[in-house]
Amino acid sequence: MAGRRALDPVLLRRFGYVRAVGGATYSLAVAVLFGIYGTRVWPLALGVPVLAVVTSLYFSRSHRYPHTAVVVSLGADALVLGGAVAFLGGTGSGLVLLYAIVIVSAGLLLGPGAATGFTAVCVGLSLLQLAAEQLGYPPVLLANPYLDERLPVLGVSLAGLISVGYLSATYASRLHELIGEADVAAETVRRRGRRRRSFVAQASVDVREPLRQLDEVADALDARWDELGEHERRQLTARLRMAVTAVDAEVGQLADVGAMDSADDIRPEVIALTRVVDDCVVQLAERLAAHDLRVDVPPLKVIGERRAARRVVFNLLENVVEHTPRGTRLHVTALTNAGSGVLVVTDDGPGIPEAARARLFDLPEAGGRRVGLPLVAELCAAMGARIRCEQPATGGSRFLVAFRLAPSAAPSADDERAGAEAVPP
CATH class of the missing domain: 3.30.565.10 (Histidine kinase-like ATPase, C-terminal domain)
Structure with a gap:
């Protein structure tokens, strides 16, 4: 999309590593729950292949479609976490705070707007879960049937999510400003380096001819000094001065490049x-x-x-x-x-x-x-x-x-x- 800020490649790469670790952690948690509750928790296992597929797609597509890859990955994370909360504990367990992982990641990678948007999505999923419980679809494990006990826990959890969203948006704004400033500074350094290398290379080529002329004049003076007449000496002196002027011009060229590098100061x-x-x-x-x-x-x-x-x-x-x-x-x-x-x-x-x-x-x-x-x-x-x-x-x-x-x-x-x-x- 036009005007969209390029995502930081280092953050993108590290987010991929975090996804891989997070997917492995989720798989380990499901295995532990299988050991405790047996096959009753089989629906939680559905999240394992979902996370694996999304993470694989992220690694293969994020370099070409970084924004889309991040949004899809965070959306999948939110749905998997929502399913886990709906199955285990529900709104009365405080597990909705797991959505904070998604909110913080959105802020760090995509900026304050994404942090705000994913906060709204996660709060909405939590309220939908509460509505589902009231309509007769409670969690399979660790369900709390009493609304007056679930509401305070949900309220505190939502307040925590909103606070995390606000902080993520605030800090992400400054973080992305710093990333932008660092990108500009890095590009300036790269531009100066390219410019300096270009002109140094050109000067090294251009200075060869006047240096050759200086060498010829030196050879002529050394070999025929006593034989040179006044006219020939003046000719050699003129060639010498012209060659020195040419060398001086190339030195001035390099000095100009140095002055251009310091123009910002x-x-x-x-x-x-x-x-x-x-x-x-x-x-x-x-x-x-x-x-x-x-x-x-x-x-x-x-x-x-x-x-x-x-x-x-x-x-x-x-x-x-x-x-x-x-x-x-x-x-x-x-x-x-x-x-x-x-x-x-x-x-x-x-x-x-x-x-x-x-x-x-x-x-x-x-x-x-x-x-x-x-x-x-x-x-x-x-x-x-x-x-x-x-x-x-x-x-x-x-x-x-x-x-x-x-x-x-x-x-x-x-x-x-x-x-x-x-x-x-």
């Missing part, structure tokens, strides 16, 4: 957007030198996290450097809009096809593109920011990151840094 704070952009421009100055860069970010304060915000801006600028030709105009600015401080990074490069823009922030498969922009999206979400990409009317690409706007007078650690740097030496 971000604690938002007030940051100065101007300072974030300035830091990233300084860090990328050498690579940005080939582009026509213009930065005019007003002194905005936003809600973010310094390291995460720097990673976002750094990756957006690096994205322009890697995917646009030399001489591309790059404009970084910011504006306020409806309570948001929006960072705008625009370039007039070749742009991004519409089909690619739709998948731009999706995690790549193994062997695909770099993780930079998916990382940017995750970091933005962790900071409560939003990011989108659009194509300006004049062409190129434009990335917009909408942070939550902070009051201009809000204190920030960047204020302290700016003040310290303003002090003359």
Whole structure:
């Protein structure tokens, strides 16, 4: 059924073991009663094959139809116990409390709704048993013919069942919440592990070519150092730098994966957007030198996290450097809009096809593109920011990151840094 919560596989497996033990215990109890009362208790033996068949079906079908298997099993248990109570002692014996086994199991496995439902079923079976006794169908063994003696026992027993049902529903609700939280946490760990293995494997492949180039340059320098002219030395130096840059890019790829794993641990704070952009421009100055860069970010304060915000801006600028030709105009600015401080990074490069823009922030498969922009999206979400990409009317690409706007007078650690740097030496 749509929207139904998946049952915990560990609880399902253990419930199967409990059923097997319970069936064996019931068979032993019937054997003991046979030894005491002889063949008079033969109807109780009918429950033995019923429990055996239901338990066998549970083990063979619960992995495919877990909800149905549990409900059918608990229903069969309730009927077998009801038959045993009707045959032995009836409502005056207190044996109706055996229904608590069914109620607790329903709560643990299926949740509070099932605990409530099976409580109602078991109370109904107990009242039907009382009605049958009053109509002249008393228990075969240990029957109490006096209604005034049976009613108090039945009342206490029903009160116990209802209490068990209430407690099972209450505790089951919290138990299933914890199971759900554990499932989410486990899936997060599995997802991080798959992502990390994928990118580490890809990086190990991609780094082989620049390492080979480094090895070739080293061999050339070792074999022909005295013979190399100025031009050849410059060529080798250029190859060396390109190879180092490629290795550095793969190391950055792995660092991006680590940052993505820690995105959930971000604690938002007030940051100065101007300072974030300035830091990233300084860090990328050498690579940005080939582009026509213009930065005019007003002194905005936003809600973010310094390291995460720097990673976002750094990756957006690096994205322009890697995917646009030399001489591309790059404009970084910011504006306020409806309570948001929006960072705008625009370039007039070749742009991004519409089909690619739709998948731009999706995690790549193994062997695909770099993780930079998916990382940017995750970091933005962790900071409560939003990011989108659009194509300006004049062409190129434009990335917009909408942070939550902070009051201009809000204190920030960047204020302290700016003040310290303003002090003359």
